[in-house]
Amino acid sequence: xxxxxxxxxxxxxxxxxxxxxxxxxxxxxxxxxxxxxxxxxxxxxxxxxxxxxxxxxxxxxxxxxxxxxxxxxxxxxxxxxxxxxxxxxxxxxxxxxxxxxxxxxxxxxxxxxxxxxxxxxxxxxxxxxxxxxxxxxxxxxxxxxxxxxxxxxxxxxxxxxxxxxxxxxxxxxxxxxxxxxxxxxxxxxxxxxxxxxxxxxxxxxxxxxxxxxxxxxxxxxxxxxxxxxxxxxxxxxxxxxxxxxxxxxxxxxxxxxxxxxxxxxxxxxxxxxxxxxxxxxxxxxxxxxxxxxxxxxxxxxxxxxxxxxxxxxxxxxxxxxxxxxxxxxxxxxxxxxxxxxxxxxxx
Amino acid sequence: xxxxxxxxxxxxxxxxxxxxxxxxxxxxxxxxxxxxxxxxxxxxxxxxxxxxxxxxxxxxxxxxxxxxxxxxxxxxxxxxxxxxxxxxxxxxxxxx
Ligand SMILES: [Fe+2]
Ligand SMILES: [Fe+2]
Numbered sequence: 001x002x003x004x005x006x007x008x009x010x011x012x013x014x015x016x017x018x019x020x021x022x023x024x025x026x027x028x029x030x031x032x033x034x035x036x037x038x039x040x041x042x043x044x045x046x047x048x049x050x051x052x053x054x055x056x057x058x059x060x061x062x063x064x065x066x067x068x069x070x071x072x073x074x075x076x077x078x079x080x081x082x083x084x085x086x087x088x089x090x091x092x093x094x095x096x097x098x099x100x101x102x103x104x105x106x107x108x109x110x111x112x113x114x115x116x117x118x119x120x121x122x123x124x125x126x127x128x129x130x131x132x133x134x135x136x137x138x139x140x141x142x143x144x145x146x147x148x149x150x151x152x153x154x155x156x157x158x159x160x161x162x163x164x165x166x167x168x169x170x171x172x173x174x175x176x177x178x179x180x181x182x183x184x185x186x187x188x189x190x191x192x193x194x195x196x197x198x199x200x201x202x203x204x205x206x207x208x209x210x211x212x213x214x215x216x217x218x219x220x221x222x223x224x225x226x227x228x229x230x231x232x233x234x235x236x237x238x239x240x241x242x243x244x245x246x247x248x249x250x251x252x253x254x255x256x257x258x259x260x261x262x263x264x265x266x267x268x269x270x271x272x273x274x275x276x277x278x279x280x281x282x283x284x285x286x287x288x289x290x291x292x293x294x295x296x297x298x299x300x301x302x303x304x305x306x307x308x309x310x311x312x313x314x315x316x317x318x319x320x321x322x323x324x325x326x327x328x329x330x331x332x333x334x335x336x337x338x339x340x341x342x343x344x345x346x347x
Numbered sequence: 348x349x350x351x352x353x354x355x356x357x358x359x360x361x362x363x364x365x366x367x368x369x370x371x372x373x374x375x376x377x378x379x380x381x382x383x384x385x386x387x388x389x390x391x392x393x394x395x396x397x398x399x400x401x402x403x404x405x406x407x408x409x410x411x412x413x414x415x416x417x418x419x420x421x422x423x424x425x426x427x428x429x430x431x432x433x434x435x436x437x438x439x440x441x442x443x
Contacts (some may be wrong), residue, residue, distance in 0.1 A: 055413070057410060057412065057413050058413050059413075107393070111393065114390050115373055115390075118356075118374040121356065121374070126353060127356075127376060128353050180373075183373070184373065187372075191393075191394075330354065330378075333378035336378065337378040340379065
């Protein structure tokens with residue numbers, strides 16, 4: 001961008017500080033303001049190209065902003081709704097140790113939701129708007145949380161598979177092009193690894209236990225495997241936003257790339273548990289160095305995203321109730337803060 | 348786009364251990380400063396990440412405009428003589 005004063009048309013080191021920006025001649029400001037939007041787009045693309053992070057006050061295309069708000073808020077909603085299936089087992093955890101661990105994990109997920117909401121807010125959307133989009137069903141959250149947690153083994157399977165898939169998705173996001181999102185993800189990723197380990201540990205204990213426990217672990221794997229693969233989103237060919245998001249470095253890998261990575265590492269982990277991955281097409285390919293695997297039931301995926309999964313209504317209803325029943329608490333806290341402020345003023 | 352029903356937004360700064368600066372870690376909503384500190388404790392220091400917390404209501408932060416970065420920072424760009432490497436001294440000179 002030019003650092004010239006358009007009136008004096010000279011570039012002076014000493015004067016530069018004074019003649020540009022707000023203190024410059026009125027006409028100069030007008031000229032600067034009309035500097036084409038194309039320049040801004042070019043500068044933006046250039047920054048993305050050279051891996052310079054975009055920060056809240058930087059200029060960005062509307063579409064980039066919208067895409068980010070959608071992705072970050074969806075992510076935040078998923079963390080918050082994701083507390084529900086696991087919260088279901090806090091009171092029934094089989095030991096005090098397991099209960100303390102599950103509580104800590106669910107509390108972390110609340111934290112993740114909060115980091116992400118505040119990252120989304122830096123883009124000019126308010127927290128209430130975001131909640132409203134969730135509660136009115138306009139915004140989506142990860143469809144995996146619309147499945148029920150039927151047995152204790154499901155808590156193991158969720159930690160191992162669902163958090164495992166989340167980590168796969170999230171690690172590359174630590175380098176996403178938008179600063180506040182990337183920084184939130186660094187924090188999230190640091191905390192996720194215990195989530196996966198505690199889940200795997202539950203699976204390990206069950207798989208070494210009695211026949212019934214082993215069956216329970218296998219049954220949980222059977223039910224959570226395919227929904228976990230769906231967590232990476234539709235196949236690349238059917239994911240219209242992927243190309244743009246990759247170009248803007250919001251996403252660093254495509255859905256299919258991440259899904260493959262997940263299958264490759266998770267199948268090996270299943271072997272150690274002595275459990276069977278419920279996919280008859282699963283096969284190691286010596287040449288590619290990857291597992292080949294079956295196609296998830298995308299019709300089911302679409303159906304769950306559309307709101308018809310086993311628990312969609314229940315999850316949304318629980319969230320809405322929590323919000324509505326909390327209204328008096330929020331009001332009371334504001335009233336109390338107001339009162340205290342006035343009292344301080346008076347004193 | 349703020350909503351008047353919403354609790355105000357606060358920026359949170361944490362000193363991770365004695366001797367280090369407070370560093371911005373993110374933001375949160377709270378009805379007042381006291382609650383902001385308590386929430387910051389729960390949201391940002393669940394793993395002993397801090398020994399001290401600052402909260403500032405976001406509306407009170409004055410930030411520079413990235414559009415003026417050129418005029419703000421460029422005057423420093425051509426003053427290499429402010430750096431020690433600018434000066435050539437004989438190798439025999441020690442501890443300088
Ligand atoms: Fe999380
Ligand atoms: Fe997690």
